Amino acid sequence: MNRGFWSILKKDKLGMFGLFIFVLFFVIAVLGVILTSGRNPIFNPSMIRLEEKLKPPFSHANTKVLSPEQIPPFGIYILGTDELGRDVFSRMLQGAWVSLTVGFVAVGISVAIGIVIGGIAGYFGHYYIKTYHALLFCLFLTAVFFFAEKKWGLFFGTVALFLLFSHHKEKSTFLKKGIISVDSLITGVIDVMLCFPSFFLILTIVAFIPGSLYSIMIVIGLTSWMGTARFVRAEFLSLREQDFVQAAKALGISEFRIIFRHMVPNAIAPVLVSATLGIASAILTEAGLSFLGFGVPPPHATWGNILADGKQYLFDAPWLTFVPGIAILIVVLSFNLFGEALRDALNPRLRY
DSSP states (O other): OOHHHHHHHHHOHHHHHHHHHHHHHHHHHHHHHHHTOSSSOSSOTTOOOGGGTTOOTTEEOOTTTSOGGGSOGGGEETTOBOTTOOBHHHHHHHHHHHHHHHHHHHHHHHHHHHHHHHHHHHHSTTSEEEHHHHHHHHHHHHHHHTSSSHHHHHHHHHHHHHHHHHGGGOOOTTTTOEEEEHHHHHHHHHHHHHHSOHHHHHHHHHHTSOOOHHHHHHHHHHTSOHHHHHHHHHHHHHHTTSHHHHHHHHTTOOHHHIIIIIIHHHHHHHHHHHHHHHHHHHHHHHHHHHHHTOSSOTTSOOHHHHHHHHGGGTTTOTHHHHHHHHHHHHHHHHHHHHHHHHHHHHOGGGGO
8 A cells, every 4th residue: 555545544533543443443352352262261251140240330249259260350340240240341352253253254255255246247247148058057957956856957967068068069049149248137136136125134044044153244245245246347347448458358368367467456445445334334233133132142242142131121230231332333433434534545536
């Protein structure tokens, strides 16, 4: 990144504040996984102390009724305890790592899918899907559907392979007739996906699969690639006709190298901004799922399920709601502020 990028970024005070909170959140999450892991963690988020339930923040532990391993570090409940006497500070530390992991992995999946699909739509969008392509795809799906029936699966698979290796010799104009362009097909799929409310789509999928940290990350990633795909498609459409791309084609450089060596680096700026904002959205989505009981299951502590546990004690123990709620607010806001600053720094024309 050049000096111009940093000079523009430094001028945005809110963006620098967002970057500072982002780095702080990353450090806290890494420390959290170190301090809350192992057989004898320094901060034990799963330690139950029924005698110390619903203690307010900065309360001193009652050493007379607790065993030595139950006493928190420094003998103080920094953020109080929940209805089972678990240390909220320890659970928040563990939840920070879960939120960070969900945010980055889910966005990584969505960005990877978005770059591939958007790149195909932008670079190969002018090609048409022929009739034999559609027939081949239908036969492939049929072969998969009849996979349990070996005879039918083998038959349809053989027909699909026959079409795959013999379509170039086929002289029939019907099989070679174009049905729809690649760009129209992909943009149509994107538009259909955008018609569904993403959170309710994720909620529906999660309701039918076993809940785990990995399934939440994968589902969020597989349902949030559309924005990145549209950004990449738009950039590829403009870059495809640039002189450096035409010169690379004239030199006989392979299309694979043109895409990943020349076009992707020039189209990555809006993807970075989308990824930054997507991390905040993924963290918020995971918190919402955990709040509704469809998120990461116990024993993992997440900010969402801490918030969900505290809703029953809103008046008796308000810190159980305010602590994770404020943490989610600050982290999501910081990512959004940094994303906006990053957009302006990568595209200075937006500042004028």
